[in-house]
Amino acid sequence: MEHIIEVRWHGRGGQGAWTASELLARAAILEGKYIQSFPEFGPERMGAPIRAFTRVSEKPINLHCTVYNPNMVVVLDPTLLKTVPIAEGIQPNGTILINIKRQPKEIREQLGQVNAKLWTVAATEIALKILGRPITNTAMLGALVKATSIVSLESVEKVVKGRFPPQLAERNIALVKQAYEEVKSE
Numbered sequence: 001m002e003h004i005i006e007v008r009w010h011g012r013g014g015q016g017a018w019t020a021s022e023l024l025a026r027a028a029i030l031e032g033k034y035i036q037s038f039p040e041f042g043p044e045r046m047g048a049p050i051r052a053f054t055r056v057s058e059k060p061i062n063l064h065c066t067v068y069n070p071n072m073v074v075v076l077d078p079t080l081l082k083t084v085p086i087a088e089g090i091q092p093n094g095t096i097l098i099n100i101k102r103q104p105k106e107i108r109e110q111l112g113q114v115n116a117k118l119w120t121v122a123a124t125e126i127a128l129k130i131l132g133r134p135i136t137n138t139a140m141l142g143a144l145v146k147a148t149s150i151v152s153l154e155s156v157e158k159v160v161k162g163r164f165p166p167q168l169a170e171r172n173i174a175l176v177k178q179a180y181e182e183v184k185s186e
Helices: 017-030 078-082 104-111 123-130 137-148 153-163 167-182
Strands: 003-012 036-038 050-059 071-074 094-099 116-121
Touching: 003 017, 003 078, 003 137, 017 036, 017 137, 017 153, 050 094, 071 078, 071 123, 071 137, 078 094, 078 104, 094 137, 116 137, 123 137, 123 167, 137 153, 137 167, 153 167
Parallel strands: 003 071, 071 094, 094 116
Antiparallel strands: 003 050, 036 050
8 A cells, every 4th residue: 555545435424424433443453553533513413414435545645634635535334325426536446335225237227327346335224233232334344455455354353452441342243243244346
């Protein structure tokens, strides 16, 4: 990785998009990489659309602005596909990962002309099964690792263990692994 990899996370307030961004950043730090992780939201209430960003690089990062042309876009809430231009600014041959039960080729038809590889995972369904709640951020992180190899699955497991109490950490690690196994690409 000789350049900066930029990830834009789309979610709603309370869904954990910023937490996912931070977990990705912490996993990258474990691997000796440089990072930035920051949210973009104002006084929005729970459920309002928000964005978070992660930058990962082998070299120090001197950029201090929002991410305009991400290499990767992660969508935690599929209802945002109708209201937010999620593919806006995506780098050519980038990666778009969406929490949705549908196949990537069906999403391709909905998004139209987007020069990016599409991945989908039924993260809400997996989260409900494992956590009993529709919190999809760690599932999306597991799917992102499979789709991009930006960090290792082992690094993600370590940071999840450090972020949550033991019992919740174990369930979130199971969620990460399940989404990693079930994510689909075109």
